[in-house]
Amino acid sequence: xxxxxxxxxxxxxxxxxxxxxxxxxxxxxxLDPDAFELPEEEFDRLVGMVKEMGFWNLSVPTExxxxxxxxxxxxxxxxxxxxxxxxxYAPCYHVFGHGGLAQLYEAxxxxxxxxxxxxxxxxxxxxxxxTEPSGGSDPARAIRTTAVRDGDHWVLxxxxxxxxxxxxxxxxxxxxxxxxxxGRAGITCFIVxxxxxxxxxxxxxxxxxxxxxxxxxEFDECRVPECNVLGEVxxxxxxxxxxxxxxxxxxxxxSIGVAVAAQRMAIRWAKQRETFGDLLAHRQAIQWMIVxxxxxxxxxxxxxxxxxxxxxxxxxxxFETAMAKVVATEAAGRVVDRAIQxxxxxxxxxxxxxERWYRELRIRRIGExxxxxxxxxxxxxxxx
Amino acid sequence: MSGITKxxxxxxxxxxxxxxxxxxxxxxxxxxxxxxxxxxxxxREPFGLRGKITGHFTGPQAADGSPARPRAYRYEVNLxxxxxxxxxLTQHLExxxxxxxxxxxxxxxxxxxxxxxxxxxVPAPSGGSP
Numbered sequence: 001x002x003x004x005x006x007x008x009x010x011x012x013x014x015x016x017x018x019x020x021x022x023x024x025x026x027x028x029x030x031l032d033p034d035a036f037e038l039p040e041e042e043f044d045r046l047v048g049m050v051k052e053m054g055f056w057n058l059s060v061p062t063e064x065x066x067x068x069x070x071x072x073x074x075x076x077x078x079x080x081x082x083x084x085x086x087x088x089y090a091p092c093y094h095v096f097g098h099g100g101l102a103q104l105y106e107a108x109x110x111x112x113x114x115x116x117x118x119x120x121x122x123x124x125x126x127x128x129x130x131t132e133p134s135g136g137s138d139p140a141r142a143i144r145t146t147a148v149r150d151g152d153h154w155v156l157x158x159x160x161x162x163x164x165x166x167x168x169x170x171x172x173x174x175x176x177x178x179x180x181x182x183g184r185a186g187i188t189c190f191i192v193x194x195x196x197x198x199x200x201x202x203x204x205x206x207x208x209x210x211x212x213x214x215x216x217x218e219f220d221e222c223r224v225p226e227c228n229v230l231g232e233v234x235x236x237x238x239x240x241x242x243x244x245x246x247x248x249x250x251x252x253x254x255s256i257g258v259a260v261a262a263q264r265m266a267i268r269w270a271k272q273r274e275t276f277g278d279l280l281a282h283r284q285a286i287q288w289m290i291v292x293x294x295x296x297x298x299x300x301x302x303x304x305x306x307x308x309x310x311x312x313x314x315x316x317x318x319f320e321t322a323m324a325k326v327v328a329t330e331a332a333g334r335v336v337d338r339a340i341q342x343x344x345x346x347x348x349x350x351x352x353x354x355e356r357w358y359r360e361l362r363i364r365r366i367g368e369x370x371x372x373x374x375x376x377x378x379x380x381x382x383x384x
Numbered sequence: 385m386s387g388i389t390k391x392x393x394x395x396x397x398x399x400x401x402x403x404x405x406x407x408x409x410x411x412x413x414x415x416x417x418x419x420x421x422x423x424x425x426x427x428r429e430p431f432g433l434r435g436k437i438t439g440h441f442t443g444p445q446a447a448d449g450s451p452a453r454p455r456a457y458r459y460e461v462n463l464x465x466x467x468x469x470x471x472x473l474t475q476h477l478e479x480x481x482x483x484x485x486x487x488x489x490x491x492x493x494x495x496x497x498x499x500x501x502x503x504x505x506v507p508a509p510s511g512g513s514p
Binding site: 032033034035036037166167168169194195199200201202203204206207210213350 | 385426427428462464465466467468470471474495496498499500501
């Protein structure tokens with residue numbers, strides 16, 4: 001495989017890198033260390049800049065007005081966009097656009113007009129509701145939210161947990177069991193407007209993450225029109241699963257990005273901090289931490305780009321994605337942990353972004369399919 | 385989570401030293417136990433909750449001539465201060481039909497608030513009189 005960047009990729013990456021350093025990082029000096037959104041006027045200004053650069057909604061396919069970039073380029077971009085304090089869960093505070101929920105690319109023409117295009121334009125916000133109190137790693141069995149047909153409507157009843165942005169959203173994609181006799185072949189995806197009677201946000205769930213807090217939501221006799229079924233009835237699991245697999249690649253890349261930033265800080269600090277009459281950089285204990293960081297970073301990046309490359313080539317990429325997700329998220333946690341150790345007491349203060357990355361990276365070993373589930377995916381390929 | 389459930393503490397400058405200097409959320413109340421302000425002490429606040437709460441009783445808000453005078457406070461040490469702040473503000477907004485008076489006056493400092501879609505008549509965040 002050849003991962004030398006093309007000229008176009010290099011231009012994109014260098015532009016994003018400059019943008020993060022010149023526009024995002026200086027703003028963060030004035031924000032709360034746990035901030036996850038920009039003041040409105042700053043957000044609007046930066047979105048204007050991004051649109052002028054032609055970088056708005058990089059992940060959106062050309063048929064929906066985006067540049068239709070390949071996954072390798074998006075992976076490289078995701079690594080750059082996350083290299084700031086809020087970058088893990090709010091890369092560049094979303095001024096490059098959310099790109100929409102990829103599952104909505106399955107929408108029919110009417111749904112595209114009502115939901116997908118306003119989402120891509122940034123006029124609407126959406127949530128993705130798959131996980132339930134009964135579990136999230138095995139949705140085919142865990143989904144207990146029911147959908148029962150009643151005339152030209154479906155009636156939803158049930159509870160979903162860890163649903164990010166549900167209290168802010170205009171609508172959501174909700175996966176419910178439409179055929180109780182089937183496993184994965186009995187799940188349907190519904191587009192549910194947030195103002196539908198019977199839908200409510202039960203609570204905010206406070207977690208380690210400072211950004212995009214999750215909510216618990218419930219559906220109580222919530223009536224959804226037939227025209228809001230996304231894709232086909234009982235085919236919802238496929239919609240969820242295909243896109244979730246693909247999303248794990250930029251998810252891994254975002255983890256690598258903050259680890260790159262942490263490593264940069266660790267190197268800078270080691271070269272300026274003196275202890276017992278010598279620089280930290282001259283201590284073997286510190287040198288080894290820095291080198292181990294670099295090994296973790298390069299291994300993670302290689303595996304993540306390999307997964308992206310296979311996806312771009314139309315080859316099976318589920319195994320490679322699972323491996324990239326495990327390696328990148330676990331390695332990034334180790335890198336940030338070592339960077340904190342290099343910084344000593346300063347590393348655990350809110351003066352530096354390391355403590356936030358440390359907290360938020362812990363979630364990455366669980367979110368989008370925990371490490372253990374990714375290992376199950378790989379074991380199936382290797383053993384069966 | 386529910387609202388801040390601690391009882392109100394009447395402000396006295398000597399006792400304020402016992403307010404922790406950590407991050408967290410707090411409420412400022414008037415004589416009748418009505419919440420005037422819901423705030424948070426974030427990671428850049430030099431003296432955390434102590435500095436923020438004390439500021440409401442000694443700063444310009446305390447002497448701005450408004451009929452609503454601060455009399456008491458209550459707080460919650462909370463490392464997830466931003467999401468908890470959003471939760472308290474949203475709960476108040478939906479239960480009372482509006483934000484506390486001082487938050488309304490300082491809307492530009494507020495985070496983006498969502499909706500819980502609660503039915504009308506949901507009780508207000510609990511708490512007694514100062």
